[in-house]
Amino acid sequence: MGGEEFYIVGGGPAGAGAAVAASRAGFRPVVYEAHEKLAAKPCGRGIPVVGDLDFIDIPREAILNKIKSAVMYVNGEFLFELRNVFEGYIVDKGMMLEAIITSSGGEVRYRSRFDVNRGVVRKPGEGYIKISKGIFAGGHMYYSGERIGAIQWILESRRYSDSDTLEIYFDTELLGYYYVFPHGEGEVEVGVGGFEDFGRLRARLERFLRSREDLRDARRLRIEGARIAVGGLDLGYAGGLVKAGEAAGFVLPLTGEGIRPSMISGYIAARAIAENRDPLKALSESWVARAVAIQRRILEYAKSLSPGERAWLLKSLTPRAHAEIALGRMNYRVLAVELARSRGVAHLAARLLKYLSSLGRA
Ligand SMILES: Cc1cc2nc3c(=O)[nH]c(=O)nc-3n(C[C@H](O)[C@H](O)[C@H](O)COP(=O)(O)OP(=O)(O)OC[C@H]3O[C@@H](n4cnc5c(N)ncnc54)[C@H](O)[C@@H]3O)c2cc1C
Structure with a gap:
């Protein structure tokens, strides 16, 4: 496949999302990966399928299990079961990432570590290559928040x-x-x-x-x-490249879900670069940035509560409010209705709704 090369550091979900966007814009993605294989980092490998990853084809052979239900407990006490409300996959992450990158016409260069201080990548046997434009998706090690x-x-x-x-x-x-x-x-x-x-x-x-x-x-x-x-967004550059994925804080702070937000952020950042738009602006205006910011606010609120108050809060929310918040959808109207139905969380509901309305509607 032809096309100008588009450089991506890190072959995780954010790098894979970036490869898809670069390929769609007519570039040839080149992924520099420090390890000798993809998905070496520990991960639960769970991905909720809620329609916002439709730019990615998750290959069937990488799906280990289809999830149809979630059961929640608080301090050992059964809370509820959500069945047929959402679907999810447990995936073979390495297989999935490799398939996404290669089907976008991308190439992974393994054992190629990018030096963020010098903006160069070292390829065994080939010396150093300077990279000045592209995506940095090196994961949590490069994140400066909590x-x-x-x-x-x-x-x-x-x-x-x-x-x-x-x-x-x-x-x-x-x-x-x-x-x-x-x-x-x-x-x-x-x-x-x-x-x-x-x-x-x-x-x-x-x-x-x-x-x-x-x-x-x-x-x-x-x-x-x-x-x-889990500290919220940390947008910026690493070694001259635009940070995406967990390096930029694209993890939902309440749940720790990072595959979907990272993939989406990689896609958004690479697409903006390919279209000569400001990638930081595109990232900060995305719905996923908003979801991370709102969850971080809720996490801060949860930190300020005693264990007993946290239990009370968790038990008070309706199952739908739990799902809406946990999945990061944060639809204002749905949340407003669900929080009004939730027992005894008027204080949280008022703060949350005020914040949501200050951000604009979902
Ligand atoms: C125990 C655990 C369980 C989790 N469970 C889930 C879950 O079930 N579902 C979910 O959605 N999220 C889960 N997460 C979070 C999720 O794993 C991450 O948020 C997600 O993988 C981040 O994607 P990323 O592409 O930004 O970074 P990463 O997946 O960390 O990928 C970064 C890649 O960059 C490479 N790299 C790093 N530095 C360099 C460099 N200098 N040069 C070249 N390459 C480099 C790394 O080798 C790696 O391949 C879990 C995390 C943990 C720790």
């Missing part, structure tokens, strides 16, 4: 072979949550993310597993962890 830890066990458990249900357990002492993601074919991922150091998160995860009769004896395959950027 980050939390997340740690997860991948377990083998036949009991979860046919499950299409995500489980979310809020622990209001922690300000974070546990998750159980069934991967299909007998693998299940059990993790915890929140405002604590890795040692404590690990101890919590072990306690959580011991408390689960169905998981206690599951075969443990591996444990992994990484940080997640």
Whole structure:
């Protein structure tokens, strides 16, 4: 495939989204990836399918499991089940990213680390190449805002072979949550993310597993962890390239969901560059930037509450309000109706609605 080269650093979701946009604008995406494979960083690999990723074809063979339901608990107490309200996928992230990049006519140059101080990329055997225009999508290490830890066990458990249900357990002492993601074919991922150091998160995860009769004896395959950027947007440049994805804070701060927001931000930034528009303006005006900003506000509010108040807040919101906020859709009208229905959250509802209306309508 011909076309002028379009440079992207990082072959994660943001880099893949950027490759799609560059290719659609007639460029040939070249992705410089520090690792020897894609998706080396730990990740839950869950993607809600809510219509805003329609610019991407998620390849069927990369879908490990289709999720149809989510069950929520607060401090061990069942809250609700959302069934057939949204769909989601658990994906083989490496396979998905590679397919997206290659089907956009892009090329991944592995073991090619970009030096952000000098704006050069080192390709083994070829020396240094200067890159002055493109997308930087190097992930959370380059993010300067607040980050939390997340740690997860991948377990083998036949009991979860046919499950299409995500489980979310809020622990209001922690300000974070546990998750159980069934991967299909007998693998299940059990993790915890929140405002604590890795040692404590690990101890919590072990306690959580011991408390689960169905998981206690599951075969443990591996444990992994990484940080997640939850501090809101950090727009700007790295080594002269426009930051996108988690490096720029495109993670929903309340849920830690980063694949979808990162992909979308990569797409928006690359498209703006390809069309000679201001990429920072395009990013800051996007709906996904607004979703990140609103979730960050809600997170700040949640931080200011005691564990008991947090439990009360979580239990008061309607299931639809939970979904609307968690998925980052933040439709003003839907939220206004749902928050009015929620029991006893008038204070939050008033603050949130005031903020939403100051940002303009969804
Ligand atoms: C335990 C855990 C579970 C998670 N679960 C989920 C989930 O279920 N769903 C979800 O949506 N999100 C989840 N996330 C968040 C999600 O993984 C990230 O937000 C998302 O992958 C960010 O995409 P990105 O492309 O910006 O960065 P990354 O996915 O981090 O990709 C960055 C890429 O850039 C490469 N790179 C870095 N520096 C350089 C350099 N200097 N030169 C060249 N290449 C470089 C890296 O090797 C990497 O391949 C989870 C995170 C953690 C830690």
